[in-house]
Amino acid sequence: MTYSTKVLETSTASAPIVTLAATPTASGATINYAFTAAGNPDSVGAIGLTTGAITLATGKSIDYETTTSIxxxxT
Known part of the structure; x- marks a missing residue:
């Protein structure tokens, strides 16, 4: 599944980027979200283990002139 969104350069730490949604296939199962080893360039994102909410990581910023997409x- 692919999600796409736009984020302002002026976003601050913990600013929401996108929230992922998945449904467990087994009754009573839970979903845990994590970045793959190379799936968080420059550690700019933070992800809620059980919520799937991706936010701007503490101490990180976005500079469009340097990086036009992330x-x-x-998993």
Whole structure:
């Protein structure tokens, strides 16, 4: 599944980027979200383990002139 969104350069830490949604296939199972080893360039994102909410990580910023897009890969 692919999600796409736009984020302002002026976003602050913990600013929401996107919230992922998945449904467990087994009754009573839970979903845990995590970035793959290379799925969080420059550690710019933070992800909620059980919520799937991706936010701007503490101490990070976005500079469009330097990086025009960021691809997160989540498992």
């Amino acid at each position: 691809v997160f890969v989540v």
